[in-house]
Amino acid sequence: MKKKLQSLGIAFALALIASGIGIATFYSQNPQLSRLADYIAHITVLAHSERIGLKNPGYGSPNNNLAMITLDDYSLSGHTSAGLGTWPFRRGVYGTLLDRLAKAGAKTVAFDIDFLDPSPSARQDAIFGKAIAKVPTVLAYALNTTTTGQIGIEPVIPVLAKNTAAMGFSSSDSVGSYTSGQFPKIRTSGSGFFSDQTFYSLAAAAAQTYLGHTIDFAKTPRLHGRILLLPPHYASTQAVSGRVGAEQSTAPTFIGGGQMSLADALTIPISQLRLFAKGRLVYVGATAQALGDFVITARGKMPGVYVNARLTDQMLRGIYIKTLPTWIDIALIVVLPLLFALFLMSARFAVALGVSAVTILAYAWINMALFVTHLLWFDFIHVLAAMILAVTFVAAFRTIVEGAQRRVVTNLFGMHVSPAVVAEILDSEDPSGALSLKGKRVKSTIFYSDIRGFTAMSETMSPEDIYNQLNEYFEEMVKIIFKYGGYVDKFIGDCVMAVFSAPYQTPDDTKNAVLAAIEQQQRIAELAAKWSAQGRKVFTVGMGINTGEVVMGNLGASSRMNYTVIGDNVNTAARLYNVAKGGQIIISETTFNEVKDLIEVTELEPVTVKGKVEPLRIFDVVVPTREVPTEVPTA
Structure with missing residues (x-):
């Protein structure tokens, strides 16, 4: 809110500068000379009024x-x-x-x-x-x-x-x-x-x-x-x-x-x-x-x-040309640019520009129509100039501000979520505000995956082969996470952490997280078959999923910050992927309660994890051999 008020204050200041220019030209030199151009403009329109169907009493x-x-x-x-x-x-x-x-x-x-x-x-x-x-x-x-x-x-x-x-x-x-x-x-x-x-x-x-x-x-x-x-x-x-x-x-x-x-x-x-x-x-x-x-x-x-x-x-x-009191002309020069500034900073940018253009044209039409039909002259050029300058100044300011906001969003999310999610954030009225950078408590589903036996396997591979195979693996996993609306929080060596979802939460976050894990396991099996045929090393992946309340926001130092989640439920998800064996998807009881009608599971022995007094009920998701849906299910 504070930033919005600051931006609005700057916009008002720019509008007042535009008004000041209009007033300065209105009063410049000889007061009659300053209005001569406005008089000529009105008389010129009057000469062609019959072409647009307006009759003049003079x-x-x-x-x-x-x-x-x-x-x-x-x-x-x-x-x-x-x-x-x-x-x-x-x-x-x-x-x-x-x-x-x-x-x-x-x-x-x-x-x-x-x-x-x-x-x-x-x-x-x-x-x-x-x-x-x-x-x-x-x-x-x-x-x-x-x-x-x-x-x-x-x-x-x-x-x-x-x-x-x-x-x-x-x-x-x-x-x-x-x-x-x-x-x-x-x-x-x-x-x-x-x-x-x-x-x-x-x-x-x-x-x-x-x-x-x-x-x-x-x-x-x-x-x-x-x-x-x-x-x-x-x-x-x-x-x-x-x-x-x-x-x-x-x-x-x-x-x-x-x-x-x-x-x-x-x-x-x-x-x-x-x-x-x-x-x-x-x-x-x-x-x-x-x-x-x-x-x-x-x-x-x-x-x-x-x-x-x-x-x-x-x-x-x-038959006389009637003029308004000077204070009304000055009021128009001041008030209309301020209203434009307010609207340009409040509405969607494209809509605000369009409405501003239509309003300026409407003012010009009404101004000239009243002059032609009633010989009522109120200022045209100075008011119009002030409005156009105000729109130009405030639009340029908003473009600069939103450009900075877009860079913030792109830097924070461009490599972590799908382009569609980035576009959705950027299309919001307040992109940076949509991120809640100060942190907020939300319900999210946390996903972890880790390659089993990777350390031992990498000892027999060249660094180039390791990086090539890891990047191929990560590329496929990230595509699936993005497909289901997930946010890739970070890569920790050969471990992937994702959040469903950030920065916006949906009712299907838990379901999408589990479906994404199932499709990842299926894709890993396909990659393993391809790699084996090529004579390359194969591996399996263990995955853990937990659902619960976390703190989501921007975390780090002023020189480097990351949009992430923290909290006990994040730690629980990390414990679960450590329990999972290669090919397993281990989910918590809270996650199971939200997807039990969608998937088949095998309940395992409760496990005791660090930081928890009571053992946790855990479930192993059965990965079907059938193909998973190609489209993300919707509520």
Whole structure:
């Protein structure tokens, strides 16, 4: 038990190391950066969720309250019919666009374009500013940092700003070059011109203007103050216009009711534009490659206007990625590896590894399924890494420990019992514990055999002949002992001592010991006939068997130990084989009582043995001439 607790303690320590690595990476450097990979992993799975039959609430039907007009490559090509001219367009163009959108019934227009500096023509700015008053318009400004380290803005020029319904910063939040979300609003503090002010993002300002009321972002699911972005899909898109040959390409999918080129928005009939814009929030932004207004998201590179429009869509429909409190993620990183360690050290190794692998896959599936179907994000990569590391560490530790146990078992038993018995011990949950190395009292049957007249016979034989003949004899005897489940305790010169059985006891130990002795005598007779025909010396063997309680365990010095049995009943068996003549099997009364219905015996005169007050009843087993069973009888 003590060793088990020590091993379990080490396993827990290894699991905690794995958890520590997971926590360290969770908190490494920027807290947003440490979770970026986890965010990208979830968004990547989200992109393929429909292939595995999972539906996501963030990518269902389009939001028909949104539309988009793009400054695309077609618009930049300088179409005279639209009066665009060359880039940068005259600001009167945007005024014309607002006039048309007002007539088409647009509810709100949001420009994801900076108008921070006056244009070369004040008249153009005035035309644009006048048109802004005709439809609720949201313009973008830029955030910056003041010389005192405070957040400030680069405002929209006054001629445009005075008529706007709202303004907001267009920059999204980038972590590690990836746009993963956005602060919906920023509240400044301290002193200075921009102190104690609230700045809304362009997406938030557009959503609030369209809704006609402010959004309580304190109740909005966020991570470190940021609304997490659900990036648009990439798919084949077709611009909405009456123009033949309108662009069709693989691009981010606008989640709104439709999009069209600025050139088309300026030229199609108002009636058609009304179908596109009436009652909608219309975003206007750059998508042309030449304008370079692109950001990198977890779905790839896309125009910034798609990101702001998508964030507005999320706010309008209340579609948010929900995160768990950080302490829950940390708890998962710590608790799950500890549970793996406990299971890996308690169950069978192969089963534990299999269940661990299935559990890790199940966690991955549940984690991703909850994200896809409910937008519930709890940590994936760090928890998964901690679990895999814990399984790896603890499995390696258990392999080392069990390898050492296997070597102990093999060293103790490999030469003494059959391979089947060794395999059975090694397959146990605690191989070394199965041996009860400290010693235990058990009932066993002790077998001794000794060659009669061997000393005199060996005087006429060369050492080589002696060893060859003894080894041949021992080889045959050991096979029979193993066949009947016996344990070869030791060889004492030409004497064999065996135990039935060790380290495990069975109800048939006594019966198997006697049957093994009978078969050995029969095999000795066969060997004698062969040796005689070869002109070699022959011999007979006397055997003694006793059944009783013995002490079984590991005995010896720390440098060399043997698994053996000791006790008075062992000594009795030794006395009996000394009584036996060549060819005899002498058994004690306790042995006879357990096999009397199986064998024939002749009771001999009781014998007095050293250490016993009363003479012992002994029996000579009749060795039948018939063949003994080839299989070990079972209970």
